[in-house]
Amino acid sequence: MRVALVNPPWSFDGSIYFGCREPHLPLEFGYAKALIERAGSEAEIIDAQLLSLTPQELRERVAAVRPDLIVVTTAPSYLFWRCAPPELRVPQETVALLRPLGARMVAVGPHASTTPRAALAKLDVDAAVMGECEEVLARLTTDDWTAVQSLVRRDRDGTVHLQGGLAEVDFASLPALSWPDAWVRRHHHHHHRFDVPPKGPGAEVEASRGCPYRCSFCAKETFRDRYRRRPVPVMMEEIDRLIAQGVEYLYFIDEIFLPNEELLAALVDRPVRFGIQTRIDLWKPPMIELLGRAGCVSIEAGVESLTPEGRNALDKNCRMDTDTLTRRLILAKQHVAFVQANLIASGTDTPEMVRAWRDELRSHGVWANDPVPLFRYPGSPDYRKAWGLPDDLAWERAVDDYLANHTSFSDIQEERPLPLQALERPPRRAVA
Numbered sequence: 001m002r003v004a005l006v007n008p009p010w011s012f013d014g015s016i017y018f019g020c021r022e023p024h025l026p027l028e029f030g031y032a033k034a035l036i037e038r039a040g041s042e043a044e045i046i047d048a049q050l051l052s053l054t055p056q057e058l059r060e061r062v063a064a065v066r067p068d069l070i071v072v073t074t075a076p077s078y079l080f081w082r083c084a085p086p087e088l089r090v091p092q093e094t095v096a097l098l099r100p101l102g103a104r105m106v107a108v109g110p111h112a113s114t115t116p117r118a119a120l121a122k123l124d125v126d127a128a129v130m131g132e133c134e135e136v137l138a139r140l141t142t143d144d145w146t147a148v149q150s151l152v153r154r155d156r157d158g159t160v161h162l163q164g165g166l167a168e169v170d171f172a173s174l175p176a177l178s179w180p181d182a183w184v185r186r187h188h189h190h191h192h193r194f195d196v197p198p199k200g201p202g203a204e205v206e207a208s209r210g211c212p213y214r215c216s217f218c219a220k221e222t223f224r225d226r227y228r229r230r231p232v233p234v235m236m237e238e239i240d241r242l243i244a245q246g247v248e249y250l251y252f253i254d255e256i257f258l259p260n261e262e263l264l265a266a267l268v269d270r271p272v273r274f275g276i277q278t279r280i281d282l283w284k285p286p287m288i289e290l291l292g293r294a295g296c297v298s299i300e301a302g303v304e305s306l307t308p309e310g311r312n313a314l315d316k317n318c319r320m321d322t323d324t325l326t327r328r329l330i331l332a333k334q335h336v337a338f339v340q341a342n343l344i345a346s347g348t349d350t351p352e353m354v355r356a357w358r359d360e361l362r363s364h365g366v367w368a369n370d371p372v373p374l375f376r377y378p379g380s381p382d383y384r385k386a387w388g389l390p391d392d393l394a395w396e397r398a399v400d401d402y403l404a405n406h407t408s409f410s411d412i413q414e415e416r417p418l419p420l421q422a423l424e425r426p427p428r429r430a431v432a
């Protein structure tokens with residue numbers, strides 16, 4: 001079987017999407033390709049975003065694979081599964097563009113994981129994977145689809161079948177990835193790096209997946225949930241390959257980069273810098289020092305609220321008081337070139353408190369953002385608390401609520417975001 005793994009040509013017009021708009025390596029497709037090939041089939045990744053393909057060029061590239069199966073993702077790389085564009089406009093356009101090639105079509109991503117029936121209907125695909133997709137995609141190349149778990153699929157007569165629960169990959173067994181030289185050369189973006197302008201290429205890597213915490217706003221209940229690590233030798237094989245390809249900066253897409261002495265010690269002597277997202281309350285001073293020595297030049301740390309009440313309301317489960325958090329951020333800045341503390345508009349922090357705290361941090365070189373409004377992502381505890389388990393209209397409901405309750409948007413969002421009904425094509429078939 002020949003499989004085309006397609007990252008669409010993303011655009012975000014009218015979206016509330018607040019993630020980074022630059023291309024990033026499609027790690028999920030990298031793993032999936034390796035597992036599909038291990039299972040005896042051929043797979044090719046066609047990344048329309050990284051390669052800046054027009055729709056016409058995308059169709060030609062996919063057609064050249066002569067695929068039996070086309071897989072389309074609904075988020076621009078694993079890095080953004082937890083904060084994907086709510087609308088399916090671009091994946092819908094991509095499926096419609098590729099459908100005439102005659103292959104079976106499968107969707108992967110946060111939408112199929114959280115609202116599988118709605119995603120199947122809106123995208124008009126033959127099946128969609130629920131949860132982490134790599135191993136399920138490999139199984140689709142070997143097994144009868146009626147026996148594949150973590151799949152929603154439609155029969156020829158239109159009947160929809162929900163098979164099994166959410167997939168969780170055997171993360172520790174995923175192989176070291178390798179990317180084509182030409183892709184690495186094109187990857188100019190250094191994600192969340194602000195200390196110096198990029199000279200050589202950047203890349204994304206993944207040392208761990210999931211998180212042991214359950215913050216109320218975090219959309220990870222349907223994928224990337226349980227915390228797991230990859231073996232350090234596998235990580236270093238992948239990283240050394242990237243360094244040999246000229247990569248000078250890595251971004252760890254891990255939800256939460258927890259202190260990992262073995263990994264940091266292995267990075268100390270490597271000629272590469274890197275960025276992470278983490279919680280500063282989990283880093284003791286000696287490990288922060290090691291983090292800096294290992295080459296970390298960017299930390300994004302979720303503090304979320306300046307009061308214990310605010311952090312408790314967001315279920316941060318943070319044992320540190322605000323003063324200690326502040327001092328720990330300032331200490332981190334002594335070892336790491338760029339440190340950012342993130343706040344969420346939790347309702348407990350007054351503008352004066354926020355201003356004073358930001359000023360204090362800034363006087364020590366630490367950046368803190370203005371509190372960002374909360375989007376109740378389907379798949380997050382906050383969504384459940386507001387409306388119960390996500391149903392087929394979950395994404396519409398969350399966007400409508402967000403638009404109704406916020407009149408100003410961050411500078412990385414569209415000025416006038418639109419409701420989903422205005423962005424998506426209506427489903428060709430009813431949600432079953």
Ligand code: SF4
Nearest residue numbers: 211213214215218255
């Ligand atoms: S610590 Fe970060 S990754 Fe973990 S649940 Fe909270 S927001 Fe999500």
